[in-house]
Amino acid sequence: LADLTNGERAALKGLAEPAITYARGTVIRTEGEEPLPFLLHAGWAAASASSADGTRQFFKVHLPGDVMGAPSLPLQRAAETLTVLTEASVSRMSLKALGRLFADHPRVGALLFLTANEERVILMDRLTAIGRRAATPRLAALLLHLDERLTLIDSDRPSILELPLTQEQIGDLIGLTAVHVNRVFRTLENRGVIERQGRIVKIASRETLRQLAAMPKRSIARNPAWLPPSR
């Protein structure tokens, strides 16, 4: 969203407590617990919630660099369960330090506000997809979304998507059953849009996938002029 000064960078790093490594599948924090934010250093994680009737909804796939658990900060009890999808390195974030950050580095505070709003847009787009589109566009949109985010982190990564997600979890992300996710995957594969080997997905025709997903292009405004000056 913006370029940070060294002081701002240091303050952000100061929020993170020592990192802990979790084994694949470990639950970091369960919904209903005390709402603390976490920072994901390495690996993949996911935010989800389960309902009484046994259904589950995944809200977000977290990639390295993500702050996790922020949505629950205004609540008394966390709304989301955080689970590690691969082996992952995670640290808790200090709330007190976060409070000081808003006071000492207002520009970073404003950027945190913007980041939360960016996540709102992502959720809104997901709402549109799940509420108004069929299964194929939803899956196409998910694959493209993850591909783009991974490229943001590592710009010259191979054009291959290794998903540490079961088809059931993918279904929980886009509001489908595992069975139907499977069928859609096969359809995409048969049409030559993707290739698969186990959980490795290769996007064969990004253009076709984009057409199928039919998602609006969103471009971020970098360094908005109205932000307060750095301190």
Next chain:
Amino acid sequence: LADLTNGERAALKGLAEPAITYARGTVIRTEGEEPLPFLLHAGWAAASASSADGTRQFFKVHLPGDVMGAPSLPLQRAAETLTVLTEASVSRMSLKALGRLFADHPRVGALLFLTANEERVILMDRLTAIGRRAATPRLAALLLHLDERLTLIDSDRPSILELPLTQEQIGDLIGLTAVHVNRVFRTLENRGVIERQGRIVKIASRETLRQLAAMPKRSIARNPAWLPPSR
């Protein structure tokens, strides 16, 4: 979320430019335009987006006191169209003043961050509803949600919901067609859960409606201890 000092209150009010009154149905801002935030003083409004295929998704019903358009702030072009549902009084908000607010009143800045995260939770709950629940629970949840928010604004209002929304718009909120919204409304009415006269809905059995909605209870943490001190 928190109790404000007089200075903080004044600074918040200072964001708003002079109010304009719009007639029912007027579009305040269309998706794709410059992303500015607005403040809704009186009346109802809605945030929505339309897709190429003609489908529309409503993201939020805005009630008096709401900041509108914040999700689009990090973007180059607004993601949401803002439309007035009733006659409504709206003012633009100054971005520069918002930047200064983060610098001068860090506690309010942190509260804005929390508010954006609260909206994320609401969107997450909506995602769960649309992705994993049937039509009846979705409509039940919407009615309860609006009822609760109206009660927050006016605690001794009559227990009646006057919705300035067509059934088509309600469908766009919860991901259904107008036809099906109608059928669900009738079902609820026949079961005695609600009563209707035109667009006025009376909740006859809030308890039944709650069971049908099966939404998790969310309670806000007021005045979190980690917020920076007021200035």
Next chain:
DNA sequence: CGCTGTCTTGAATGAATTCAACCCATGTGG
């Protein structure tokens, strides 16, 4: 070597959509 979890596929079922028609209230112009 036998579990267990995941993937795959078919058949039956079901919830919501689509299409179509009609009703009613409101508003508008001749």
Next chain:
DNA sequence: CCACATGGGTTGAATTCATTCAAGACAGCG
């Protein structure tokens, strides 16, 4: 002040997309 258009609500019948149920294949793991 009536005639007619319009927008929203209501209902039935046919259709469709996704779910459910069920069973088998396969890989990895203890």
